[in-house]
Amino acid sequence: MILSEKFWENKYKTNKIGWDLGEVSAPLKTYFDQLINKxxxxxxxxxxxxxxxxxxxxxxxxxxxxxxxxxxxxxNIKKRVPNFPNSQLILGNFFDLNDTFDLAIEQTFFCAIDPNLREKYAYKMKDLLKSKGKLVGLLFDAKLNTDHPPFGGNRKEYTAYFESYFKMDVFTKCYNSFHNRQGMELFIKLTKN
Structure with a gap:
């Protein structure tokens, strides 16, 4: 299944973005609020x-x-945050990135890619994170769609992708999910080995 640039661009142009909360998710806001190093x-x-x-x-x-x-x-980001640097809004494919980061935030991307790419995602994330870098965010813990995003899964499946590259600091049911995602999300905080 190819989920192309055209596929995603059409979703945003036609506003068929049911996954979009219209605000920062509570679990991520809670995590961000305890970060000290700006x-x-x-x-x-x-x-x-x-x-x-x-x-x-x-x-x-x-x-x-x-x-x-x-x-x-x-x-849309640039319209809401005019001072956001253009150079930090990258039109491109995650799998083509070559930079390194201290922290990667997972919010509905993993569930949007073809499930056949999940192992590649974990490996790529390992490459993109600096030593002791963290992958933090939310993964769906539910059976969802098999023929289009969002694609679901479960902790056992996800652990198999990440355990070779990351220490599982937190990998648990999310307690403060958005109301329509209650009981359907895992909160993860993984540190690169």
Whole structure:
């Protein structure tokens, strides 16, 4: 299954973005609010409208990078946050990135890629993170769709992808999910080995 730039651009142009909360998710906001080092270099892959990037940037984190296949999604960020550096809004494929980061935020990207790419995602994330870098975010813990995103899964499946590359600091049911995702999300905080 090919989920192309055209596929995602069409989703944003037609506003068929049911996964978009319209705000930073509570679990990620809670995590961000305890971060002290504002110099962290942060990646948000498949960030879409990225209210997470907006929240971080507006709270003093100036090294936030969003990569997405949709030009419209990145333009939406720029409209909301005019001071967000253009060079940190990357129109492109996550798997083509070559930079390194201290922290990567997972918010509905993993569930949007073809499940056949999940092992590749874990490996790529390991390459993109600096030594002791962290992957933090949310993964669906539910059976969802098999023929289009969002694709679901479970902790056992996900552990198999990540355990070779990361220490599982936190990998648990999310207690403060958005109301329509209650009981369907895992909160993860993984540290690169």
């Amino acid at each position: 110099d962290l270099k942060i990646l948000i892959p498949g960030g879409g409208n990225s209210y997470e990037a907006e929240y971080l940037f507006n709270n003093g984190f100036k090294n936030v990078y969003v990569v997405d296949l949709s030009k419209t999604a990145l333009e």
